[in-house]
Amino acid sequence: MDIASLPEDLKHAVDFHGHICPGVVIGWRMVRAVQQELGLQKAEDEELVAVAENNSCSVDAFQALLSTTFGKGNLKWLDYGKQAFTVYDRKRQKAVRALFTGDKLKPQLPDGAMDRQAFMEALLDASEADVVRVDEAPFEPPAMAQIEPSLVCVRCGENVQQSRSLEKDKQTLCKPCAAKEGLS
Numbered sequence: 771m772d773i774a775s776l777p778e779d780l781k782h783a784v785d786f787h788g789h790i791c792p793g794v795v796i797g798w799r800m801v802r803a804v805q806q807e808l809g810l811q812k813a814e815d816e817e818l819v820a821v822a823e824n825n826s827c828s829v830d831a832f833q834a835l836l837s838t839t840f841g842k843g844n845l846k847w848l849d850y851g852k853q854a855f856t857v858y859d860r861k862r863q864k865a866v867r868a869l870f871t872g873d874k875l876k877p878q879l880p881d882g883a884m885d886r887q888a889f890m891e892a893l894l895d896a897s898e899a900d901v902v903r904v905d906e907a908p909f910e911p912p913a914m915a916q917i918e919p920s921l922v923c924v925r926c927g928e929n930v931q932q933s934r935s936l937e938k939d940k941q942t943l944c945k946p947c948a949a950k951e952g953l954s
Contacts, residue, residue, distance in 0.1 A: 786834035793827025843915025858911035
């Protein structure tokens with residue numbers, strides 16, 4: 771696949787991700803469908819929130835193209851193992867959920883493995899209806915990211931967000947140290 775011939779936004783997602791693969795192409799198709807449905811571009815701050823139901827390569831397309839990132843607090847992860855994303859537009863108070871439906875496009879090699887190159891080409895050529903389903907979702911965005919004080923774990927000496935710390939005998943512990951103490 772000639773990367774130079776790809777659409778510019780897909781090239782950007784590939785550059786962010788580090789290589790081209792079916793997952794980043796899936797994410798790109800899903801981002802485009804969400805952008806079309808909500809009429810939006812990149813987030814400057816937290817006006818957009820993406821909730822990923824997987825931790826696959828597709829998430830990087832949402833980070834690169836919508837600027838929904840863990841660092842800004844407008845990318846959330848649910849460990850559901852589904853190729854699905856809900857995007858909340860706080861300005862318009864609207865949300866959609868995009869679900870990947872293109873598994874039927876996966877060509878198989880004689881040994882039963884997936885032909886990744888052919889799958890990417892099929893993903894690029896297929897209609898939106900053959901790749902992704904976008905449905906309106908209830909507008910219930912996650913809370914805005916909070917800047918909060920850090921506390922020092924008495925066991926390891928490292929800073930930990932106050933809301934992520936645990937207390938034992940009136941002393942602050944980070945989650946890894948609390949687990950070593952038998953707390954969860």
